Amino acid sequence: MTAKRILALSGGVGGAKLCQGLAQVLPAGKLQVLVNTADDFQHHGLHISPDIDTLLYTLAGLNDTKRGWGLAGESWAVLNALKTLDAETWFQLGDKDLATHLWRSGQLASGATLSELTATLASRLGIAAGIHPMCDNPVRTIVHSPQGDLPFQYYFVKYACKPVVTGFSFEGIEQSSLNREVSDLLAGDGLSAIVLCPSNPFVSLAPILQVANCWHRLRDANVPVLAVSPIIGGQAIKGPAAKMMAELGLPVSAVGVAKHYQQHYPKLVDQWVVDTKDGNLAADIEQLGITTTTTNTVMKNADDRKRLAQFVLDRV
Amino acid sequence: MTAKRILALSGGVGGAKLCQGLAQVLPAGKLQVLVNTADDFQHHGLHISPDIDTLLYTLAGLNDTKRGWGLAGESWAVLNALKTLDAETWFQLGDKDLATHLWRSGQLASGATLSELTATLASRLGIAAGIHPMCDNPVRTIVHSPQGDLPFQYYFVKYACKPVVTGFSFEGIEQSSLNREVSDLLAGDGLSAIVLCPSNPFVSLAPILQVANCWHRLRDANVPVLAVSPIIGGQAIKGPAAKMMAELGLPVSAVGVAKHYQQHYPKLVDQWVVDTKDGNLAADIEQLGITTTTTNTVMKNADDRKRLAQFVLDRV
Numbered sequence: 001m002t003a004k005r006i007l008a009l010s011g012g013v014g015g016a017k018l019c020q021g022l023a024q025v026l027p028a029g030k031l032q033v034l035v036n037t038a039d040d041f042q043h044h045g046l047h048i049s050p051d052i053d054t055l056l057y058t059l060a061g062l063n064d065t066k067r068g069w070g071l072a073g074e075s076w077a078v079l080n081a082l083k084t085l086d087a088e089t090w091f092q093l094g095d096k097d098l099a100t101h102l103w104r105s106g107q108l109a110s111g112a113t114l115s116e117l118t119a120t121l122a123s124r125l126g127i128a129a130g131i132h133p134m135c136d137n138p139v140r141t142i143v144h145s146p147q148g149d150l151p152f153q154y155y156f157v158k159y160a161c162k163p164v165v166t167g168f169s170f171e172g173i174e175q176s177s178l179n180r181e182v183s184d185l186l187a188g189d190g191l192s193a194i195v196l197c198p199s200n201p202f203v204s205l206a207p208i209l210q211v212a213n214c215w216h217r218l219r220d221a222n223v224p225v226l227a228v229s230p231i232i233g234g235q236a237i238k239g240p241a242a243k244m245m246a247e248l249g250l251p252v253s254a255v256g257v258a259k260h261y262q263q264h265y266p267k268l269v270d271q272w273v274v275d276t277k278d279g280n281l282a283a284d285i286e287q288l289g290i291t292t293t294t295t296n297t298v299m300k301n302a303d304d305r306k307r308l309a310q311f312v313l314d315r316v
Numbered sequence: 317m318t319a320k321r322i323l324a325l326s327g328g329v330g331g332a333k334l335c336q337g338l339a340q341v342l343p344a345g346k347l348q349v350l351v352n353t354a355d356d357f358q359h360h361g362l363h364i365s366p367d368i369d370t371l372l373y374t375l376a377g378l379n380d381t382k383r384g385w386g387l388a389g390e391s392w393a394v395l396n397a398l399k400t401l402d403a404e405t406w407f408q409l410g411d412k413d414l415a416t417h418l419w420r421s422g423q424l425a426s427g428a429t430l431s432e433l434t435a436t437l438a439s440r441l442g443i444a445a446g447i448h449p450m451c452d453n454p455v456r457t458i459v460h461s462p463q464g465d466l467p468f469q470y471y472f473v474k475y476a477c478k479p480v481v482t483g484f485s486f487e488g489i490e491q492s493s494l495n496r497e498v499s500d501l502l503a504g505d506g507l508s509a510i511v512l513c514p515s516n517p518f519v520s521l522a523p524i525l526q527v528a529n530c531w532h533r534l535r536d537a538n539v540p541v542l543a544v545s546p547i548i549g550g551q552a553i554k555g556p557a558a559k560m561m562a563e564l565g566l567p568v569s570a571v572g573v574a575k576h577y578q579q580h581y582p583k584l585v586d587q588w589v590v591d592t593k594d595g596n597l598a599a600d601i602e603q604l605g606i607t608t609t610t611t612n613t614v615m616k617n618a619d620d621r622k623r624l625a626q627f628v629l630d631r632v
Contacts, residue, residue: 042422042425043422044418044419044421044422045361045362045363045417045418045420045421045422045424045425046361046362046418046421046422047361075391075393077391077393077394077411077412078393078394078411078412078414078415078418081411081412081414081415081416082415082418082419084415085415085416085419085437085440086440087415087418087419087422088422093418095393095394095397095411096393096394096397098394098397098414099394099397099398099400099401099403100397100401102360102361102362102394102398102403102409103360103398103401103403104361105360105361105362106358106359106360106361106362106403106404108361109358109361121401124401124402
């Protein structure tokens with residue numbers, strides 16, 4: 001165990017699971033998470049930050065593990081009332097969850113930054129880890145498809161990932177500045193390793209890595225960069241990563257993911273962790289010059305999360 | 317009964333009661349209500365239009381008559397969740413009510429006008445009367461007090477009308493344009509009478525009358541202008557009208573109100589309706605050159621509202 005800090009890059013549910021394990025295994029405050037905000041959006045006048053909230057709720061132990069997203073013990077009075085108004089209800093807003101969106105939207109309107117507000121929420125929820133939005137300016141994922149361009153949440157929730165994807169763009173990425181605390185962490189010598197969580201390579205980690213082209217700084221930080229494959233046995237545990245790879249003409253496998261990173265972010269990843277199921281692929285990844293280890297990467301329960309977290313930490 | 321239209325000017329609860337009576341007594345669509353929007357405000361990132369919503373909920377029969385405001389059968393899951401976040405909860409946002417604010421805020425952000433959205437909501441709620449925001453641009457009541465200037469909802473709700481008032485201003489009133497439908501109504505010959513509901517003279521009806529100085533147009537519309545006194549026996553049924561009059565050094569009576577209107581909006585009001593309790597004051601108001609009649613103006617139930625509405629209509 002190191003006294004230095006671990007920086008994890010995470011999207012929503014899958015990444016949050018590993019972060020929860022890391023937070024439990026590491027001493028308080030050692031985990032710093034840089035979170036995707038490119039699927040943030042405005043809905044019913046509110047600012048919504050799905051991945052930030054997934055991290056907050058999961059690390060606070062407030063997430064609904066059965067449903068797989070949102071808050072446990074949630075109620076739906078507002079959503080039901082929206083239905084009676086014929087208002088848009090494709091994005092499921094729970095009552096408790098809405099309180100987060102309301103508070104944050106009001107504070108943003110008063111001039112606070114998403115980073116400040118996330119830190120305040122994390123503190124109120126008793127979270128010891130640092131949760132950092134990748135940037136404070138709006139970056140928005142646009143999914144390109146033969147039907148046209150779709151804002152991410154329309155693709156992801158409204159159209160349930162059904163449209164074929166032909167590519168992605170991240171509006172506002174050129175004007176983005178990396179989260180200040182993470183930027184300071186990268187500039188100092190307090191970092192011991194960087195972990196790419198098993199999040200979607202195209203819509204969760206790509207925007208983070210491309211904020212101010214920070215992947216160059218991550219690569220040059222002189223600490224191990226370890227990635228956990230989001231693809232297991234040719235499938236994603238959750239979400240459209242595998243479907244996207246197929247539609248983009250990439251091999252749907254842990255090797256395909258590793259090659260994708262090596263092509264777009266050369267020499268960023270030092271180590272891949274792939275699932276035991278994909279042990280036969282380790283040699284192919286090693287051929288890219290990347291150390292590859294195998295373990296059970298499926299996180300069904302708290303023990304799984306802690307065990308995978310410890311496995312990761314033992315390697316960096 | 318006339319085939320022409322009645323234009324009522326209304327603030328919140330008191331005005332809405334008379335409008336409900338008028339809507340029940342008049343043929344469908346004959347009632348047009350011009351509603352105060354100067355106590356609209358932004359809260360938790362949402363646009364909130366308290367008087368518009370009071371009119372909508374009351375005319376739709378959805379209002380909570382016991383509590384006196386908001387929706388019947390309301391629940392408070394979001395407000396309770398906001399409390400756990402240490403967020404501001406002095407403005408009571410019910411779950412069902414929130415659906416209205418969410419839908420409207422989203423639509424406003426998409427470029428719709430408050431007038432359009434109010435018409436849509438009224439239609440969805442099955443309201444035959446026309447409900448018209450006084451204007452679509454933001455006008456905001458500021459309450460002046462020895463402690464400083466207070467946005468209206470801070471004075472009204474957060475500080476429970478406790479600060480002494482020394483005056484009022486309506487930010488944005490100079491740039492305001494009267495609601496288009498009401499402007500058209502005043503320009504044509506389809507109007508049979510104008511009714512000033514028993515709403516607060518200073519913070520409910522004053523902003524409406526001062527939008528684009530429309531009280532001149534109301535006065536010159538060549539139809540009777542009848543006002544129902546908001547002060548009964550030296551008191552307001554609800555709200556701070558009597559307290560405000562005392563603090564502003566005005567006589568707290570139906571005569572005081574009539575004189576206030578005559579001073580600020582000379583020759584606007586043709587007829588005052590005062591409560592039977594104030595029958596002894598009728599002569600003093602008549603001395604201002606204004607026809608004055610008395611009836612029971614307290615509206616405790618549906619029969620009261622219809623009876624007062626019919627009394628008003630019989631006089632115009």
